Amino acid sequence: MNIAILALEGCFDTGLTSVLDALATANELAQLMGIQTTGYQVSVVGMRSEVHTAQGLHIPATPYRQSTEPDWVIVPALGYKMPDTLVPALDRPDVCDAMVALRDWARGGASIAAACIGTFVLAESGLLDGGEATTTWWLTPLFRQRYPRVRLDAHRMIIPSGKMLTAGAGFSHVDLALWLIRQNNPELASLVARYLVVDSRPSQGAYMISEHLARADPLIERFDHWVRDRLDQPLTLDAAATALAISKRTLTRRMRDTIGKTPISYIQDLRIERAVHLLRTSDHSVERIAGMVGYADGTTLRTLLRRRLGRGVRELRR
Structure with missing residues (x-):
């Protein structure tokens, strides 16, 4: 499976790296245990030639125009946790370019996933309109206000809706990655969860x-x-x-x-x-x-x- 992780300037470090680590662990365990799976070919794609995380780490990224057509695109969270910083970030030129890229990928047949504040980027593109979605629980009032065409259920940790997939708050990036692995091989997903010590968390309700x-x-x-x-x-x-x-x-x-x-x-x-x-x-x-x-x-x-x-x-x- 070809997966592109869309790393935007100021992305949430843990969100990006936890997805990378979960998918890499799946590849390693599949080989170690002799589990038959197509594997995950993962690339980090950026809208600019240089991408820095919210904590200032430099991430090498393949420019969007040079990337191959993915089966899945994953949008990790931006590192802006409150409305007063998030709303201006959604108007940044690179984020606006990312929305165009997401629509292009969707027209090309790719499925798209987003977690935490990454769901705002996906919603801004219009690709969630008419479907179900979840988002980071503490920003549900803002999400409802900005995206009234999206049927929001913030209690759920993961919501697949058509070719879109959304996940809840910060560490739900791991739940998202495990969901993707589970679609190919439930045994491998269970093994990855045990190695990474991740419990099943179907709801955000306990954390709200x-x-x-x-x-x-x-x-x-x-x-x-x-x-x-x-x-x-x-x-x-x-x-x-x-x-x-x-x-x-x-x-x-x-x-x-x-x-x-x-x-x-x-x-x-x-x-x-x-x-x-x-x-x-x-x-x-x-x-x-x-x-x-x-x-x-x-x-x-x-x-x-x-x-x-x-x-x-x-x-x-x-």
Whole structure:
């Protein structure tokens, strides 16, 4: 499989190198273990003759116009983690050129993958329009605002959609690489994961900080504080709207437009977040924690943890 990794100026060092290391490990282990696979021919492609990472490392890159036609293109994250630095970076000449290159590669039949903030570059190209995608969890409000034609599900770690593939936050670059390896050979992907000590992480839900997302809108931040103060109580949309002196429709619309959730779903997220914290930091029983976060019994909490996070109580308490 011919894979081009698109390294843009200021790319996230770990994102770029973790993909390179995972694919190189797959090649080495396949040869060592006699596993039949086509292997991965990987090249680092740049829009300029010189590329420097966010930490200042110099990366030799094949100029885009001199690269061969790839089967897959991978876009690692840019090293700009917050909106005030990311948004200007998306208007840089080399990033705009990269969007043209991505569209050219797609027209040529290549599949395209992006992880973390690299998903913004892919979304800017328009290639995600009409499809599903995930992105780095703390930038979901910005992603929804800029790309309303993309069906965003930031809880999922990996989302394949047509010939596009997106992955969540920073270290999901490894999940992306393992997904690619798994499509060719599940045995090899499992072996690489064991050598690199990578656990299965189907969801970003366990890592999200709801309070951070709420800061994107003053109304949602007020709602967030109101809910946190009452997590052990029965909560309704009517009560929240009355407390905030707004209509239920306004609260629901602002939640949907900013973070893509209903108020009731957000309340459940906060309850799960608090429960996970208590499971990790206290000796309380599951039944007691369930009551502390507003659930009738431990069975309900166990079911929600498994459904939302892909993990049960035992795994969280390790």
